[in-house]
Amino acid sequence: MPRNEAKEHRCILKFEEVSVYFDQPDPVLDRVSFEIWSGETRIILGAAGSGKTVMMKVALGLLKATSGRVSVMGQDVTDFDERQWYEVRSHIGVLFQEGGLFDSLTIEENVAYPLLNQARFMVGGKKPTLDTVRPDVQEALNFVELGNTLNKFPSELSGGMRRRVGIARGSVADPDLFLYDSPTAGLDPITANTIIALLIKDREMRNTTAAIITHRFQDGHLLANFRYNPEKDRLERLPASSPLREKTKFMVMKEGRLVFEGREAELDASLDPYISKFSMHPAKKVS
Amino acid sequence: MLDWLKSPILTFQEFVNLAGRASLNAFRRPFYGQDLALQMDTIGVGSLPITVLIGFFSGVIMALQMSRALSQYGATGQVGQITAITLVREMGPVLTALLIAGRNASGIASELGSMKVSEQIDAMRALGTDPVKKLVTPRLLAMCITLPLLTIIADFVGIVGGYMVAVPLLRLTTGSQYWNNAWRSLEYNDIAQGLIKPLLFAFIIALVGCLYGMRTSGGTQGVGRATTQAVVVASVWIFIVTALVTRIFVNL
Numbered sequence A: 001m002p003r004n005e006a007k008e009h010r011c012i013l014k015f016e017e018v019s020v021y022f023d024q025p026d027p028v029l030d031r032v033s034f035e036i037w038s039g040e041t042r043i044i045l046g047a048a049g050s051g052k053t054v055m056m057k058v059a060l061g062l063l064k065a066t067s068g069r070v071s072v073m074g075q076d077v078t079d080f081d082e083r084q085w086y087e088v089r090s091h092i093g094v095l096f097q098e099g100g101l102f103d104s105l106t107i108e109e110n111v112a113y114p115l116l117n118q119a120r121f122m123v124g125g126k127k128p129t130l131d132t133v134r135p136d137v138q139e140a141l142n143f144v145e146l147g148n149t150l151n152k153f154p155s156e157l158s159g160g161m162r163r164r165v166g167i168a169r170g171s172v173a174d175p176d177l178f179l180y181d182s183p184t185a186g187l188d189p190i191t192a193n194t195i196i197a198l199l200i201k202d203r204e205m206r207n208t209t210a211a212i213i214t215h216r217f218q219d220g221h222l223l224a225n226f227r228y229n230p231e232k233d234r235l236e237r238l239p240a241s242s243p244l245r246e247k248t249k250f251m252v253m254k255e256g257r258l259v260f261e262g263r264e265a266e267l268d269a270s271l272d273p274y275i276s277k278f279s280m281h282p283a284k285k286v287s
Numbered sequence B: 001m002l003d004w005l006k007s008p009i010l011t012f013q014e015f016v017n018l019a020g021r022a023s024l025n026a027f028r029r030p031f032y033g034q035d036l037a038l039q040m041d042t043i044g045v046g047s048l049p050i051t052v053l054i055g056f057f058s059g060v061i062m063a064l065q066m067s068r069a070l071s072q073y074g075a076t077g078q079v080g081q082i083t084a085i086t087l088v089r090e091m092g093p094v095l096t097a098l099l100i101a102g103r104n105a106s107g108i109a110s111e112l113g114s115m116k117v118s119e120q121i122d123a124m125r126a127l128g129t130d131p132v133k134k135l136v137t138p139r140l141l142a143m144c145i146t147l148p149l150l151t152i153i154a155d156f157v158g159i160v161g162g163y164m165v166a167v168p169l170l171r172l173t174t175g176s177q178y179w180n181n182a183w184r185s186l187e188y189n190d191i192a193q194g195l196i197k198p199l200l201f202a203f204i205i206a207l208v209g210c211l212y213g214m215r216t217s218g219g220t221q222g223v224g225r226a227t228t229q230a231v232v233v234a235s236v237w238i239f240i241v242t243a244l245v246t247r248i249f250v251n252l
């Protein structure tokens, strides 16, 4: 697939006063507004049930906002129908919280799925074949260090490996925005750190814009403070003055509302008892 | 005031909506032929042995029950006719449909339900395929093709079962009289009724299974709930629809 090298600085995702109501009278998302710009890494924190997944699904058009407006890559998509959404979604990579791997398909077929089914990759109105996309699939799987699992089924892999397959499937079509829903949930700390290392590596290599939902403050801390060094093939701490630090921003959700948006230092400085629970180095309250 | 009606009406609306989208998709590209073949195999070939068994025994039981009543009126010669008409008009379609509802409405609901809770259905939409086209349409088509065929097989095997009781076992009539009687008694009306019903049942079973599967929420527990609901709802609708259709045909 052609990689568009020069991704200009633009607004990738924009929520304006977005609310979502289901059957209950209380909103699941309550007038949420934010913008994510290209090249940014956005960490989304919040307690279980605070609306993080719903927010992600609204950004993908899988759920409809009850009110408010959503823009993706400069396009107002609020009133798009399903057919128009398919085109928008083909530029967004996604890792679902519950995995979402097709368990009747092999790993290779799973990772090839977006390339075989998105209209954007059709050649002369025809789907590409598994053989023609195999190099891309292999490359995506090599990236997550699962290059030798092509013919396995998702049920034959461990939880951490399945997450990595999900990352490969999400990144194979070279998306402009990658949404990761709880990539480290339910994993041991070591595996969780390898997953975050992959995200940092992906950010370095492809300069993707990413939103990462997580419960672990360590994840946000790693993403905000480390970069991948391709020469040495390892992570290294960003110098305190590095402009890259500005690129990672944090958001905290509480009962459907966006209660915090800012950089790590600001998160650490917050005295709000709920917000400071998501900080790696919470400020001590002075009374 | 009419709050208790809201949820069933909404569900029915969803059902009609799904029926419309799934049927229209049958005529639109892309066409998922492989999925259709797979579904025809699970629904049709997979249900064949049990259909044959149930069909055979319903014929046997009918002939046994009828033998007493018919001999009271000295009309044992009619056994072929009665078995054939009851089977083709009602018993064959309804029994087969109930069987397939138990076997496949639940299967479809639990399969799609697990896909829903593991976000595979969301993943399909996110990665460029319409789940209605990819999952619902092949199941609906497969059901519409295989259920009428299974019903015809059940009808035929049932008439054979009736023959086994009526002729070799109880000697109510002669073999040629049984077959003649059975064959001649079937009118155009009966056959039409016997084929329209399975087609309608196919819509009910496939779409109820898909609808309850795709509406699943609440994890693995939700899958269990969706499965049970699908079988109950499909079975109830099979009885309602067969009553309606019979009513229409009786008046013709």
Ligand SMILES: Nc1ncnc2c1ncn2[C@@H]1O[C@H](COP(=O)(O)OP(=O)(O)OP(=O)(O)O)[C@@H](O)[C@H]1O
Binding pocket: A022, A023, A028, A046, A047, A048, A049, A050, A051, A052, A053, A054, A055, A097, B217
């Ligand atoms: N389809 C739906 N219908 C009704 N309510 C829903 C639906 N999806 C989510 N909710 C409700 O919306 C709220 C937010 O759910 P959401 O899945 O976004 O939480 P979350 O922040 O992702 O939590 P977690 O960290 O546990 O994944 C919950 O109270 C949930 O019950």
Ligand SMILES: [Mg+2]
Binding pocket: A052, A053, A054, A097, A181
């Ligand atoms: Mg969630």
